[in-house]
Amino acid sequence: MTKDPAAEKPLSWSDPNFSLLPFDLLYFPGGHEKSMQQIIDSGSLHRHIAEYFPQTRKPSRKAVVAICHGVQTISAACLPDGKSVLHDVTSTALPGAMESSIYWLTRPFLGDYYKTYGKGTDNVQTIVKKRLNDPKQYVNRLGPGPFIHEDEKYNYISGRFPPDTALLAERAVELVKEVCQS
Template sequence: MADYGHDPTETVVPYAVFKSAGFSISFATETGKTPECDKKMLTGWTQKLLGANQRTLSLYNSLSSSAEFTQPLAWTSPDFSLDAYQLVFLPGGHEKGVRQVIDSISVHQQLAAYFPQTRKSCGGGKAVAAICHGVLGLSEAKGLDGRSVLYDVRTTALPGAMEQGIFWITRGVLGDYYKTYGAGSESVEAAVRKRLRDPKKQYKNSLSASPFIVTDETYNYVSGRFPPDAQLLAERAIELVKGNLKQGRMRAPISNLPF
């Protein structure tokens, strides 16, 4: 996670689902600083009109006092590695602070090393789940061939129409708050599409308010668009991990899950 700015729903709802499934969870920030989610989604009129619901607020209060959250790992530590984990989850959020993760060379290197292990034919038994801007960060990770790890993968992300729509609706009072890289920057959807081999076939979209996720056929990878998808996304990620265990692809029990 970034030190500040992730969407609270896309963070705490999966956390609660993973905890209920018995997963042991680790958070990671750049230097081990306790992260904070986007306050506009947690307090004030922005929360009431655009942000987290009461369930998320309650879950966030519990999360904020948990040992996992208050004592995160540091992804820049020489000893940090994703290899020990069965599932990597990347939450989203549009606040500009999340660029700390999206633009991090260290995170890109970690993800580039980890993602190939999610290929089902390799039998590595790893899995990745990402939502909203988390997909954008994942798409920035490149292999030795210079291509995104998502080059041959089916995925979704925050739809451009949704991103642009909420930006124009709120720009009079919130400015470019809903544009992570500033007014006039390309949408998350456009940026992710550019990194796919055949975006017309690989990028899956839905403008429905109902939960919508995309599960790839070749990799143990599942993606979502925005907060309403968070619950279903987490449940599907659990299915991927348990499916790997059932098929005997992993010799170790479910142990850790880094955010």
């Protein structure tokens, strides 16, 4: 694989020749580190997501999976009408209570590490809920056990935070197998 030209010279999502359309699955990982801003705020990536996401409407061979700040990245992508690609889906993301508690517990020795945009900014849950048609489309569970949510209209699965990752990945693989067999 390392000798493949695509691995040796990967295209950037800002490259005019780049497209997400050839892919059947997009997986958006999370992360709160400040470098996530380049992904969350990327206009060129948002345009690619806006082109791709509507094609995941069931029945479709395409799927999107996201967790934590990855959901925030997708929510920032807008359709031509200005609405988020997530405006009519149900989704989960990093719950505000979890994000705030870890931020305040670690702030004395880690500073703003657990707040991607720093103290006083909205949490992921608030940002995502603002992008939905109705705040009730945000689905949540605060327990520590794994939790993911699968939308009914789109091949879209979302998760909250690291303990959800294994379940999210397993379901993503199952979903790809399901949609590729149909």
